[in-house]
Amino acid sequence: MGIHDAPITIEEIEKNIVETAFSEGYVKPQIEIPRTHKKVAVVGSGPSGLAAADQLNKMGYRVSVFERDSEAGGLLRFGIPDFKLDKKIVQRRINLMKEEGVIFKPGIEVGVDYSVEELERNFDAIILALGCTVPRDLPIPNRDAKGVYFAMEFLKQSNKRVSGIPYSEDKIYVEDKKVLIIGGSYTGSDCIGTSNRQGARQILQIEIMPMPPKQRDETMPWPIFPMILKTTSSHQEGCERKWMINCKEFLKDDKGNLKGVKATEVEWMRGPVTKRYTSFVEKPDSEFIIDCDVAFLAMGFLHVQHTGLVESLDIQLNPRLNLIGNELEYRTNKEKIFACGDARRGQSLVVWAISEGRRCAEQVDAYLQKI
Numbered sequence: 001m002g003i004h005d006a007p008i009t010i011e012e013i014e015k016n017i018v019e020t021a022f023s024e025g026y027v028k029p030q031i032e033i034p035r036t037h038k039k040v041a042v043v044g045s046g047p048s049g050l051a052a053a054d055q056l057n058k059m060g061y062r063v064s065v066f067e068r069d070s071e072a073g074g075l076l077r078f079g080i081p082d083f084k085l086d087k088k089i090v091q092r093r094i095n096l097m098k099e100e101g102v103i104f105k106p107g108i109e110v111g112v113d114y115s116v117e118e119l120e121r122n123f124d125a126i127i128l129a130l131g132c133t134v135p136r137d138l139p140i141p142n143r144d145a146k147g148v149y150f151a152m153e154f155l156k157q158s159n160k161r162v163s164g165i166p167y168s169e170d171k172i173y174v175e176d177k178k179v180l181i182i183g184g185s186y187t188g189s190d191c192i193g194t195s196n197r198q199g200a201r202q203i204l205q206i207e208i209m210p211m212p213p214k215q216r217d218e219t220m221p222w223p224i225f226p227m228i229l230k231t232t233s234s235h236q237e238g239c240e241r242k243w244m245i246n247c248k249e250f251l252k253d254d255k256g257n258l259k260g261v262k263a264t265e266v267e268w269m270r271g272p273v274t275k276r277y278t279s280f281v282e283k284p285d286s287e288f289i290i291d292c293d294v295a296f297l298a299m300g301f302l303h304v305q306h307t308g309l310v311e312s313l314d315i316q317l318n319p320r321l322n323l324i325g326n327e328l329e330y331r332t333n334k335e336k337i338f339a340c341g342d343a344r345r346g347q348s349l350v351v352w353a354i355s356e357g358r359r360c361a362e363q364v365d366a367y368l369q370k371i
């Protein structure tokens, strides 16, 4: 099967093809599209919403994309930093979609600025591409210390600053600060890259799980997704990493500012059958203090936001508290309402979001052809 051969740089090859297509002028807006009178609302303009909108527009539907942020793109725009994804690439695609007839409505939170009654009245089908935006918190003592933020608060603001977009929140800037990143995820890695660019004095990333193996072991034979150690370019740019650390308490000074974290080392036990890590105990006498001015919580995302739109529309949730949406049909429990992307499958990847958006669009088309 050739699976042990040296990897091919597929990413670079694909990027090169696309960039050549744009620079040579092969990518042109398809404007002459035969139109139906049927209208589709896509709520959320991340990769899943954009993919669904693009496909339905090309099928001839009249598509409006609602976005509560000031610009379209979802996490492509305000999550992933510029050093990983140049925003010109996102904007180039959105401009193309606009020229092709997709109507973008940024700055509108559906369920707040635009009522669900209007939404249901004005559109023949509705796609909820809301993302998986509720972050996992760390409810330990002194969580309210000034300087403890969710990773996305930091990354979103930094993305806005880099693009010259105004923001109203208190400034989070880590120049000359001692930064602690709690969580070993990609989001944590993006916090490292951003902190380095802002001139942080010291960066430590900690993770409660053990350090993953550098290669597949018996718990993850091919083709299971390999949970192996990932060292990104952000890690290589400079930071310290520690595993098997459990945070016990944030420490604050008399003004309420974060000054450290009380932590312990832990030991993990594996389950007898799966051989996966199932539980941990704290190592005796291992308590120590991490000195830091800022802590970013990068421990993953729980589920789609329930308050507002999802509750108002009375959409059923699956056991992981994301939007129900049959794998084949992407349809929710409500007539003419569909769901796709992270809001349906949980926190995932851009490629999955695009694939979901496209497959959801096919199902919306099949539904609209019947009514």
Ligand SMILES: Cc1cc2nc3c(=O)[nH]c(=O)nc-3n(C[C@H](O)[C@H](O)[C@H](O)COP(=O)(O)OP(=O)(O)OC[C@H]3O[C@@H](n4cnc5c(N)ncnc54)[C@H](O)[C@@H]3O)c2cc1C
Residues within 6 Å of the ligand: 043, 044, 045, 046, 047, 048, 049, 066, 067, 068, 069, 073, 074, 075, 076, 079, 080, 084, 108, 109, 110, 111, 129, 130, 131, 132, 133, 155, 186, 187, 190, 308, 309, 340, 341, 342, 343, 347, 348, 349, 350, 351, 353
């Ligand atoms: C920091 C970070 C870095 C990542 N890096 C990578 C990476 O390198 N590679 C990769 O493959 N994946 C990465 N991911 C994951 C990837 O970004 C997501 O899987 C993907 O963006 C999900 O797409 P989506 O369209 O489902 O949702 P999102 O991109 O989350 O978009 C949802 C959109 O819906 C909008 N919205 C929600 N509710 C409403 C409402 N009521 N009205 C109007 N708008 C609403 C939100 O504002 C948001 O813009 C990263 C994620 C994060 C957080």
